[in-house]
Amino acid sequence: MDCILNQTHFLNARLADGTVADLTVAGGRFSAIAPAGNAARSGAVDLAGRLVLPAFVEGHIHLDTSFYGDAWRPHVPCANGFDVRERVAFQMRNLEQAAPMAERAKNQLELCVGHGSLAMRSHVMVDAAVGLKHVETILAVREKYRDLIDIQLVAFPQSGILSSPGTAELLDEALKLGCDLIGGLDPASFDRDVKGHLDVVFGLAEKHDAGVDIHLHDRGTLGLFEIEEIVARTTASGMQGKVVVSHAYGLGDISADALAGAGERIAAAGVAIMTNAPGDHPFPPVAALRKAGVTVFAGSDNIRDSWWPYGDGDMLNRANMIGYRSGFYEDWELEAAYDVVSHAGARALGLEGYGIAVGAKADFVALKAEHVPEAVVAVPTERTVYRAGREVARGGKVSFLGCPIYRSPDIA
Numbered sequence: 001m002d003c004i005l006n007q008t009h010f011l012n013a014r015l016a017d018g019t020v021a022d023l024t025v026a027g028g029r030f031s032a033i034a035p036a037g038n039a040a041r042s043g044a045v046d047l048a049g050r051l052v053l054p055a056f057v058e059g060h061i062h063l064d065t066s067f068y069g070d071a072w073r074p075h076v077p078c079a080n081g082f083d084v085r086e087r088v089a090f091q092m093r094n095l096e097q098a099a100p101m102a103e104r105a106k107n108q109l110e111l112c113v114g115h116g117s118l119a120m121r122s123h124v125m126v127d128a129a130v131g132l133k134h135v136e137t138i139l140a141v142r143e144k145y146r147d148l149i150d151i152q153l154v155a156f157p158q159s160g161i162l163s164s165p166g167t168a169e170l171l172d173e174a175l176k177l178g179c180d181l182i183g184g185l186d187p188a189s190f191d192r193d194v195k196g197h198l199d200v201v202f203g204l205a206e207k208h209d210a211g212v213d214i215h216l217h218d219r220g221t222l223g224l225f226e227i228e229e230i231v232a233r234t235t236a237s238g239m240q241g242k243v244v245v246s247h248a249y250g251l252g253d254i255s256a257d258a259l260a261g262a263g264e265r266i267a268a269a270g271v272a273i274m275t276n277a278p279g280d281h282p283f284p285p286v287a288a289l290r291k292a293g294v295t296v297f298a299g300s301d302n303i304r305d306s307w308w309p310y311g312d313g314d315m316l317n318r319a320n321m322i323g324y325r326s327g328f329y330e331d332w333e334l335e336a337a338y339d340v341v342s343h344a345g346a347r348a349l350g351l352e353g354y355g356i357a358v359g360a361k362a363d364f365v366a367l368k369a370e371h372v373p374e375a376v377v378a379v380p381t382e383r384t385v386y387r388a389g390r391e392v393a394r395g396g397k398v399s400f401l402g403c404p405i406y407r408s409p410d411i412a
């Protein structure tokens, strides 16, 4: 195979709208999409009716803290109900004996690419104890893999901001080093100072023209109150479309009336909500929020780390979990579950050139399914993943085909 082939044809691609098309890729982007049977055939890849979807969007992961690919670490429950501090203590104890962070991050990253994600957002912890060590390591991993996957990094204050003196300065530094977004963590229950916490977060966002992505585990009306504070700040600082509340468990256990008003306000502020439909936690009502116009997207979150032993880096499986927990049965609902791990994720992350369209990046997955609803319920494992029109993974494994393609100059 010609590794630096600039133009490629893909024949007989089944698109999400049910049509079968021939796709032409030039310079890493789709240059033509025509009804099947029209493309030039020499050197073409026959997709034989496989469903072609844009690569999935892994919208929330922790590349620095997974044990995936390392020794199995049995889960240790919190002593007295969910407690972030306990989870972090467990994490730090175990990380001391774990394989080097770059190696664990690579294992996780290849797991995600293997399943068809070619864009991701990773939170990377910053606190007084670890300083910028995690950020520096994950920045280097991102650089190494930049031609394979697009990675956004969030400077994440895992030990709070006000309760971990020096963290605000470290977050500032992390943004200077190359993090794209500023994170946050339960301003009420963790730092016990919603205003003080958000002052730092939005202050740094403004200073660095960075997006915001806040971890919010706080439940019920406390969680809702914090979301409303974030919504107000977003509007006041003109940051519509650049702010995310991750987890937002509070939206999962409030009354329908409270939710209706909140959904409208969240949508109006352009604040997106990330959920992974986590095990036994209440989670945001995906259908109701989407109906209100909120961008709801998803991520694996933790993969085999201190939080839980689950996680497989497969966003199609995540769509299945989200659909299952949401009680989605009809085709349009299954399509919504798929949207959460694809187009909605692209919108939340502000990705340029996403989709199967002329001019879009040729980052896609070909899989054996009749259509999107079937893909969501069947979660086919037989998939081929293409980055800029070149095969990079097959059957769940990154397969570089021995080509030194990742330095080729025509990949943006």
Ligand SMILES: Nc1ccnc(=O)[nH]1
Binding pocket: 062, 084, 158, 185, 215, 301, 302, 307
């Ligand atoms: N779900 C979470 C993962 C990692 N850190 C957190 O605070 N929360």
